[in-house]
Amino acid sequence: MYHYSSFDQDFVNTRVEQFRAQVARRLDGSLTEDEFKPFRLMNGLYLQLHAYMLRVAIPYGTLNSRQMTQLAMISERWDKGYGHFTTRQNIQFNWPKLEDVPNILEALAEVEMHAIQTSGNTIRNITTDHFSGAAADEIADPRPIAELLRQWSTDHPEFQFLPRKFKIAVTGSAAAAPSPALMTLVCG
Amino acid sequence: MKLNQFLKVITANNLRSGLVTYMTDNYEWVSNLGDAAVITDADLAKAGLAFAESQSDVVVGAYLSDVKQDELGLTAIHFRDKFRSQGPANVTNGKQGI
Numbered sequence: 001m002y003h004y005s006s007f008d009q010d011f012v013n014t015r016v017e018q019f020r021a022q023v024a025r026r027l028d029g030s031l032t033e034d035e036f037k038p039f040r041l042m043n044g045l046y047l048q049l050h051a052y053m054l055r056v057a058i059p060y061g062t063l064n065s066r067q068m069t070q071l072a073m074i075s076e077r078w079d080k081g082y083g084h085f086t087t088r089q090n091i092q093f094n095w096p097k098l099e100d101v102p103n104i105l106e107a108l109a110e111v112e113m114h115a116i117q118t119s120g121n122t123i124r125n126i127t128t129d130h131f132s133g134a135a136a137d138e139i140a141d142p143r144p145i146a147e148l149l150r151q152w153s154t155d156h157p158e159f160q161f162l163p164r165k166f167k168i169a170v171t172g173s174a175a176a177a178p179s180p181a182l183m184t185l186v187c188g
Numbered sequence: 189m190k191l192n193q194f195l196k197v198i199t200a201n202n203l204r205s206g207l208v209t210y211m212t213d214n215y216e217w218v219s220n221l222g223d224a225a226v227i228t229d230a231d232l233a234k235a236g237l238a239f240a241e242s243q244s245d246v247v248v249g250a251y252l253s254d255v256k257q258d259e260l261g262l263t264a265i266h267f268r269d270k271f272r273s274q275g276p277a278n279v280t281n282g283k284q285g286i
Contacts, residue, residue, distance in 0.1 A: 027204070029245045047248060049272050052206035097205050 001062055002147050004112045011155075012109045015116060019043045020102035027099060042122070042160070044115025045101055054093045054101060055118040056108060059150070060143050061089040061130030070111040078104050088167065089127045090118055116154060121162045123153040127169045129176035142170040196233050197224040197255050197262070198240050199272065200247035208272045209247060211240055217247060219283070221273040222261050227252075 004012070019039065026036040040047075044055040056071070063071070071091060075083050078100045083091040096104060108114055118125055126149045128142040129135060149168060153159060159166070198211040199221075209217040210224035218224070227233045233252055240250035254265040264270040275283030 027245075033203075033244060033248050047201055047206055049268070050206075050208060050275060051201075095206075099204060 001064060002059060002143070009109070009112070012112075012114045012116070015043070015114070016102060016105045016109050019105060023098060023102055038120070040101075041120035042116065043101075043105065044118035045096075045098075046119055048094075051095050052098060052101070054096050054104060054115055055086070055090045056083075056093070056113060056115045057118050057125040058085075058089045058091060058113075059125070060128045060132060060146060064111075067111045067113055070107055070113070074104050074107055089125065089130070121165050123156070123159045123162075124165055124167045126150045126153070127167075129171050129173055131176060132172065135173045135176055137175050138172040140172040142172040146170040194228055194230060194233075195255050195257060196227045196252045197221065198227070198233075198236050198250060199224070199253045199269070200240060200250035203244075203246055203248050206248075208275075211236065211250075215239060221255070221264065224255075224262065226255065226257060226262065 022031065022036065022039045025031045026033075031039075044057075046053045046055070071083060075081050075093060078097070079093045079095050083093050085091050093104070105115060117123060126146045128146045129138075132138070132143050133141045149170065153168075200209055200211075200217075201207065202209045202217065207219060209219060210221055212218055212223055213225040225236070227236055237250060237252055240247060243250075253269045255262050255269075256265055257263075264273045273283075
């Protein structure tokens with residue numbers, strides 16, 4: 001499992017504080033919804049039919065126990081006690097309040113998780129087979145390449161305002177190749 | 189009820205909670221469609237929507253929603269608005285909760 005470098009941790013912590021300030025400015029009226037919307041989408045926060053929804057990336061579909069416990073804490077403290085795991089290795093919280101989202105992101109950062117680029121017209125979180133490193137037919141572990149792509153694409157200025165979202169998956173196993181319907185680019 | 193009758197409510201999402209909300213006769217915001225102000229005049233609808241849009245520190249994405257009114261009360265016409273008014277089908281969460 002990849003662990004954050006000090007650069008990664010600083011980057012994620014800084015983004016949390018940036019978003020905390022953006023939320024505060026939205027709530028005090030300094031930002032209009034049109035101005036705020038790109039900021040919330042860059043941080044995985046949608047406003048859907050019924051409520052806000054926060055989509056959190058689960059890198060390569062694996063969680064350690066500390067992360068899983070933190071997700072449970074988040075769901076109980078700031079949501080309705082559950083979340084939905086998605087086909088593209090995320091978890092979605094469906095009932096967060098706007099003013100709680102910076103605290104949720106801070107709690108995620110404490111366990112090396114975030115919601116950056118899980119929404120919006122950007123390069124989304126890079127995915128792999130969740131059995132990477134263990135699949136019997138795997139010719140190579142895709143996670144190092146996936147992680148390089150993640151680091152390259154995260155906050156890349158050329159890809160923050162694409163015409164449409166762009167989804168990349170990396171696989172080392174023909175049997176575990178993801179559905180092209182879910183991805184823009186599948187690297188094998 | 190005539191199909192072309194002008195019958196609308198103003199709806200939006202609450203800025204802080206994100207929850208679906210409706211504007212009342214008193215220009216307040218409530219969660220129940222049945223308590224919404226029913227607007228039967230295009231000019232009033234325009235003015236009401238302008239007021240709702242001016243409340244950007246309270247609600248997000250205000251718009252006019254077509255409704256029908258009969259013995260069962262107020263019902264949204266379009267599927268999306270019915271879905272919004274009823275909440276998720278999961279009965280332990282949202283407006284259909286038990």
